[in-house]
Amino acid sequence: MSEIRSDKHTPEKPETLLLRNIDKVVGRDVHLENINLEFESSAINVVLGRTLSGKTSLLRILAGLDRPTRGTIEINGKDVTGVSVRKRSVAMVYQQFINYPSLSIYENIASPLKIAGFKKAEIDRHVRKTAEMLHIDDLLDRLPTELSGGQQQRTAIARALVKDAELLLLDEPLVNLDYKLREELRLELQEIFRQHKSIVVYTTTEPSEALMLEGNIVLIDQGCVIQSGPTRKVYHNPAALKAAEIFSDPPINYIDATVQAGTACLGQDIEFPLPPHMSSLLSGEYIFGVRSSHLFLLRTGESDLEMHAKVELSEINGSETFIHVDCGYCQMVVQEDGVRSARIGAEIKVYVSPSCFFVYNKEGNLVASPSNGVVQPMPG
Amino acid sequence: MIPKKRTILLAFYFGLLLLPIYWMLNMSLRTNADILSVLTLYPTDPTLVNYIKIFTDASWYSGYINSMIYVAMNTTISLTVALPAAYAFSRYRFVGDKQIFFWLLTNRMAPAAVFLLPFFQLYSTLGLIDTHIAVALAHCLFNVPLAVWILEGFMSGIPREIDETAFIDGYSLPRFFITVFIPLIRAGVGVTAFFCFMFSWVELLFARTLTVTNAKPIGAIMTRTISATGLDWGLMAAAGVLTIVPGALVIWFVRNHMAKGFALGRV
Numbered sequence: 215m216s217e218i219r220s221d222k223h224t225p226e227k228p229e230t231l232l233l234r235n236i237d238k239v240v241g242r243d244v245h246l247e248n249i250n251l252e253f254e255s256s257a258i259n260v261v262l263g264r265t266l267s268g269k270t271s272l273l274r275i276l277a278g279l280d281r282p283t284r285g286t287i288e289i290n291g292k293d294v295t296g297v298s299v300r301k302r303s304v305a306m307v308y309q310q311f312i313n314y315p316s317l318s319i320y321e322n323i324a325s326p327l328k329i330a331g332f333k334k335a336e337i338d339r340h341v342r343k344t345a346e347m348l349h350i351d352d353l354l355d356r357l358p359t360e361l362s363g364g365q366q367q368r369t370a371i372a373r374a375l376v377k378d379a380e381l382l383l384l385d386e387p388l389v390n391l392d393y394k395l396r397e398e399l400r401l402e403l404q405e406i407f408r409q410h411k412s413i414v415v416y417t418t419t420e421p422s423e424a425l426m427l428e429g430n431i432v433l434i435d436q437g438c439v440i441q442s443g444p445t446r447k448v449y450h451n452p453a454a455l456k457a458a459e460i461f462s463d464p465p466i467n468y469i470d471a472t473v474q475a476g477t478a479c480l481g482q483d484i485e486f487p488l489p490p491h492m493s494s495l496l497s498g499e500y501i502f503g504v505r506s507s508h509l510f511l512l513r514t515g516e517s518d519l520e521m522h523a524k525v526e527l528s529e530i531n532g533s534e535t536f537i538h539v540d541c542g543y544c545q546m547v548v549q550e551d552g553v554r555s556a557r558i559g560a561e562i563k564v565y566v567s568p569s570c571f572f573v574y575n576k577e578g579n580l581v582a583s584p585s586n587g588v589v590q591p592m593p594g
Numbered sequence: 595m596i597p598k599k600r601t602i603l604l605a606f607y608f609g610l611l612l613l614p615i616y617w618m619l620n621m622s623l624r625t626n627a628d629i630l631s632v633l634t635l636y637p638t639d640p641t642l643v644n645y646i647k648i649f650t651d652a653s654w655y656s657g658y659i660n661s662m663i664y665v666a667m668n669t670t671i672s673l674t675v676a677l678p679a680a681y682a683f684s685r686y687r688f689v690g691d692k693q694i695f696f697w698l699l700t701n702r703m704a705p706a707a708v709f710l711l712p713f714f715q716l717y718s719t720l721g722l723i724d725t726h727i728a729v730a731l732a733h734c735l736f737n738v739p740l741a742v743w744i745l746e747g748f749m750s751g752i753p754r755e756i757d758e759t760a761f762i763d764g765y766s767l768p769r770f771f772i773t774v775f776i777p778l779i780r781a782g783v784g785v786t787a788f789f790c791f792m793f794s795w796v797e798l799l800f801a802r803t804l805t806v807t808n809a810k811p812i813g814a815i816m817t818r819t820i821s822a823t824g825l826d827w828g829l830m831a832a833a834g835v836l837t838i839v840p841g842a843l844v845i846w847f848v849r850n851h852m853a854k855g856f857a858l859g860r861v
Contacts, residue, residue, distance in 0.1 A: 279758050299761045306762050312755045316777040329764040370759075377763070 229255040236285035245271040258429035261417040268437040269417040305374035309386040311366035313358040320354040326377035344376040364395040384416045450585030455578040467546040469502045481543030489568045503572035506549035518565040528556040621831035644832035657812035665794040667730035676741035684749040698739035724806040737790040748782025785855030788848045
C-alpha cells in the first residue's frame with residue numbers, strides 16, 4: 215500500500231494532528247471543553263476515559279462528522295475544521311460492528327477503493343492483502359450477517375485499513391467482543407498499527423488495554439483532558455487523583471495520611487518512616503493512592519504495612535478476585551490472583567508496601583510517585 | 595389426530611371471510627339466466643363468457659389499463675418523493691421537523707370528499723381533467739404522507755453509523771442513498787409500494803370524478819352493468835374477480851413484511 219501514500223506525503227515526516235481550544239456544546243450539554251492536543255503518527259494514541267467522558271465526541275470531531283462549537287483542527291499544519299468528512303482522508307471503526315449489510319465482505323472492503331476510483335486489479339490486490347492480514351480471506355464471498363461478531367469487526371477494521379487514510383480512528387473497537395477474541399485481535403492490531411504510518415487514535419475504557427497498546431495516552435473525563443503523554447509515564451505518574459482513578463482498574467484506593475517529621479500516619483494506629491520516594495515531603499495532610507494490584511493478603515516484604523480490615527464483598531473477575539474491604543479509615547479493593555473466597559464480614563489483614571504509594575496533596579495533585587525508574591508489574 | 599379447537603375456529607372464520615369472494619367467483623362463471631333461476635353452490639354449467647366479454651371489449655379492458663397506469667404513476671411518484679423526505683425526517687433535525695412530520699399525517703385525517711371540489715376546479719383550470727396524471731397526483735395527497743411515515747420507520751431502524759461509514763468511505767449522499775441505503779430498506783420500500791398501490795387501486799371517488807372517458811378507472815366502468823334493462827350480474831362478478839387479482843398478487847410479494855408496514859415500520 216506504500217505506493218498509494220507516496221504520492222500524497224513524504225513518508226519520513228511524521229504526520230501531526232493538532233487540536234486547538236476545541237469545545238463541543240450540544241444544547242446545554244458540554245460534551246468537550248477546551249481540548250488542546252497533539253497526535254502524531256509515530257505511535258498509537260490511546261484515549262482513555264469512562265463511558266460518556268467524551269471519547270466518542272472527540273473522535274467524531276477528529277473524523278469531521280461533527281463540527282466543534284469552537285476551536286480548530288489542523289492536520290500537518292493545514293486547518294481542516296470545516297472540511298466535510300467526504301473530503302478528508304480518514305477511516306473509522308465503530309464500537310458496533312458497522313458494515314454494509316447488503317454487500318459481501320469483499321465488496322465491503324473494496325467499497326472505499328471503488329469510490330476513490332482505483333482500477334479493478336489494484337482493488338483486488340489491496341482487498342486480498344488486507345483480508346489476509348485480518349484472517350478473513352476465506353470469508354470474502356459471505357455477507358456480514360453470516361459472520362460472527364469478531365469476524366464482522368475484522369471486516370470493519372479491514373475496510374478502515376484498506377484505504378490507508380491519514381487518520382485512523384477506532385472507537386472502542388473491541389468492547390463488544392468476548393474476552394478471548396479481544397485478546398487475539400488486540401495483539402494483531404498492535405502489529406498492524408506498527409506497520410501503519412497513519413495517525414492512529416484508539417479509544418478505550420480499559421486501562422489494561424491502553425497499557426498493552428503502549429504509545430501515547432490521553433486521559434479524558436467529563437469532556438476535559440486530564441493528562442496526556444507517553445502511556446507508561448502517565449501510568450506511573452498519574453498527575454491527579456482523577457487521572458489515577460481512570461487509569462486503574464479497579465479504581466485506585468485512597469488513604470488519608472498525615473506526614474510529620476519523617477514519618478507518615480494512616481488512620482490511628484499505623485505509623486511508618488517515609489520510604490525514599492517520599493523523603494522530601496513537607497509535613498501536612500496528604501492522600502495516598504495505592505493500586506489494588508499492590509495490596510496483598512500475605513506479607514511480601516519486611517517493610518510492608520499491616521492493615522486490619524473487614525471483608526465487605528468479594529467478586530471474581532476472570533482469573534482474579536477483587537476483595538472489597540473496610541479498614542475503618544478507608545475503603546479499599548484488593549486484587550488477588552486466582553479465584554479466592556473470602557467470607558463477608560471476616561476480619562483479614564491487608565499488606566502493602568509504602569514504596570507503592572502515590573502521594574497527592576489535598577488539591578488532588580501528584581506530589582510524589584513511587585516509580586521514576588522502577589517499573590512495576592502491571593495488572594493483567 | 596383431532597384438530598385443535600383453535601384450528602376449527604380459525605377455519606370457520608376463514609370460511610366466512612372467503613364466502614363473498616367465492617360467491618362472486620361462482621357468479622362470474624355463470625350466465626345471468628342461470629344466476630337468476632336457481633341457487634346452486636357451484637356452477638353446474640360453467641362458462642367463461644363474462645371473462646371473454648371483458649377481455650375483448652375495449653371499453654371494459656381499457657378500465658383495467660387506465661387503473662394500472664395511474665396506480666403505477668402514483669406509486670412511482672409517491673416513492674420518489676417520500677424516500678428523500680423520509681430520509682430527511684429520519685436523519686436530520688431542522689426547525690419544525692416534528693410539526694411538519696405530524697402535519698403530513700393529518701392530510702389523511704380529512705375525508706377525501708373535502709378535497710374533491712378544489713381538485714376538480716384546479717384540474718379544470720389546468721386542463722388536467724380526464725388524464726391519468728390527474729388521478730395519480732390527487733392520490734399522492736394521501737399516499738405521500740403514508741409513504742413518508744412508513745419509510746421513516748424503516749429508515750430509523752438502520753443505524754446512523756452506516757451512513758457515516760459511507761461518508762467516511764467517500765460516498766456522496768445520492769450514491770450512498772441509491773447503492774447502499776435503499777437496498778437496506780428493500781422490505782420497507784416494498785411494503786410502502788404495496789400500501790400506495792392498494793389505496794390507489796381501490797379509491798373510487800377521486801378516480802371517477804377527475805376522469806371522463808380516456809382515463810376512466812375500472813371501478814367506474816363497472817357501474818355500466820347497471821342499466822335500464824337490469825343488472826348484468828355475471829359480468830359484474832367477473833369484473834370484480836379480475837379487480838382482486840392484482841391486489842392479491844402484490845400482497846403475496848410483501849406478505850412477510852406487512853405487519854411492520856401497518857405499524858408504520860415501527861416494529
